Amino acid sequence: MEHAPLIDPFARPITYLRVSVTDRCDFRCTYCMAEHMQFLPKKELLSLEELDRLCSAFVGLGVKKLRITGGEPLVRRDILTFFRRISRHLDSGALDELTLTTNGSQLARFADDLAALGMRRINVSLDTLKPKKFAAITRWGRLDQVLEGIAAAKRAGLRVKINTVALKGFNEDELFDLIAWCEDEGHDLTFIEVMPMGDMGEELRLDQYWPLSDMRKAMAERFTLLETEETTGGPARYVRLQETGQRIGFITPLTHNFCESCNRVRVTCTGELFMCLGQEDVADLRAPLRASADDTALIEAIRAAIARKPRGHDFDYSRTGVAGQMSRHMSHTGG
Ligand code: SAM
Numbered sequence: 001m002e003h004a005p006l007i008d009p010f011a012r013p014i015t016y017l018r019v020s021v022t023d024r025c026d027f028r029c030t031y032c033m034a035e036h037m038q039f040l041p042k043k044e045l046l047s048l049e050e051l052d053r054l055c056s057a058f059v060g061l062g063v064k065k066l067r068i069t070g071g072e073p074l075v076r077r078d079i080l081t082f083f084r085r086i087s088r089h090l091d092s093g094a095l096d097e098l099t100l101t102t103n104g105s106q107l108a109r110f111a112d113d114l115a116a117l118g119m120r121r122i123n124v125s126l127d128t129l130k131p132k133k134f135a136a137i138t139r140w141g142r143l144d145q146v147l148e149g150i151a152a153a154k155r156a157g158l159r160v161k162i163n164t165v166a167l168k169g170f171n172e173d174e175l176f177d178l179i180a181w182c183e184d185e186g187h188d189l190t191f192i193e194v195m196p197m198g199d200m201g202e203e204l205r206l207d208q209y210w211p212l213s214d215m216r217k218a219m220a221e222r223f224t225l226l227e228t229e230e231t232t233g234g235p236a237r238y239v240r241l242q243e244t245g246q247r248i249g250f251i252t253p254l255t256h257n258f259c260e261s262c263n264r265v266r267v268t269c270t271g272e273l274f275m276c277l278g279q280e281d282v283a284d285l286r287a288p289l290r291a292s293a294d295d296t297a298l299i300e301a302i303r304a305a306i307a308r309k310p311r312g313h314d315f316d317y318s319r320t321g322v323a324g325q326m327s328r329h330m331s332h333t334g335g
Contacts (some may be wrong), residue, residue: 006058006063006179006302007087007306008231008275009307009309010311011327014306015097015307016054016064016263016267017031017058017266018067018068018262018266019054019240019267020266021051021068021069021071021079021082021269022034022071022269023039023040023048023070023071023269024072025070025103026075026103026106026141027072027138028074028138028139029127029137030137030139033133035096035164039082040269040270043057046271046289047059048078048085052086053298054267054285054298056089057302059094060094060303061303063095064096065095065097065099066096066099067099067100067101067123069098070101070269071100071269072103073100073101074105074106075102076294080110080113083117083119087119097120097121099119099123100119101122101125101143101163102125102149103125104149104150104153105141105146107146107150107152108148109154111149111158112156115158120202121159121160122158122159123162124153125163125164126150126163127165127167128197129148129174129178132255134146135170145329150185154186154187160185160187161188161190162178162190163191163246164189164190164195165191165192165194166191166193167208167210168207168210169208171209172218175215175218176222179219179244179248188247188249189210189246190236190248190249190251192253193208215250219241223243224243225241225242226239228247235262236249237249238248238250243250260311260312262309262312264277265309271284271289272284273285273301273302276309276312276313279313281308282299283304283305283308284286284301285298285301288300
């Protein structure tokens with residue numbers, strides 16, 4: 001590492017960076033995006049070179065885990081070029097992990113190349129195993145395409161974690177099917193509480209909110225849940241199912257239970273650095289990136305922002321600011 005590591009005011013080292021590389025997506029999941037989105041003009045987005053500089057600066061400041069997300073990261077043109085370049089930090093040992101959150105639609109094309117450049121694990125978002133429901137929730141997606149992508153990832157040797165948003169009245173009835181499918185396929189599984197964002201109306205959001213505490217109760221009717229302190233350095237808390245040995249993750253952003261150990265920050269595709277998932281304080285990194293080919297100003301801006309990282313967050317369904325911020329440039333917890 002070239003520079004002193006990033007430590008926030010609460011003595012948490014910042015070692016995990018999530019970067020959104022595009023605001024575009026080939027799906028329109030109802031809880032995330034409007035059907036007719038207005039995407040950003042290209043000049044607003046960081047170029048692949050700028051993304052490389054930005055990620056590399058964070059790696060130089062001690063980031064060990066880099067997660068690429070979106071939008072849908074695999075629909076960004078030439079994204080493989082970016083991945084290939086950034087994988088030099090894996091080769092050098094500066095970065096421990098380079099990973100991806102994807103909807104899976106393009107994985108059949110990319111899985112082999114991603115594995116070849118050193119990626120080991122990926123997160124794939126999947127809320128249902130039923131084709132019609134899948135088409136309804138994603139508006140534009142095809143389940144078979146995603147399942148093919150996931151199969152390609154598995155064949156390529158990538159470890160797959162399925163991320164499922166828990167939606168009341170939508171996938172409650174698939175809880176045990178999803179668990180069984182992940183057991184059969186050897187995938188990890190994490191459930192995410194739906195967050196107050198996206199395009200759906202407030203009422204629908206509240207309707208769809210299925211607290212993971214309720215889900216755990218449902219799970220406990222069929223399985224013995226063993227508490228575990230295991231962590232993968234992310235926001236998930238885990239239980240083990242005694243009967244199958246599976247580890248199931250829960251991400252509960254609404255009950256801010258992971259703030260105290262938060263080691264993460266995220267950057268949007270326009271270069272905005274968010275220090276906390278649920279707060280709107282933001283630092284512009286695009287201006288220092290574009291102002292000079294030298295990274296001094298960029299690194300100063302990163303340090304100044306980390307010095308403002310808050311202790312934690314508190315979601316409130318009445319706050320609409322979160323919605324606007326997240327749905328446009330999302331790179332969230334579970335993703
Ligand atoms: N396109 C990629 C994907 O589908 O994984 C990456 C971006 S997507 C926004 C990242 C994750 O955010 C997905 O798992 C998605 O289900 C989740 N997500 C989107 N809106 C959400 C919400 N309102 N509450 C909880 N999770 C949400």
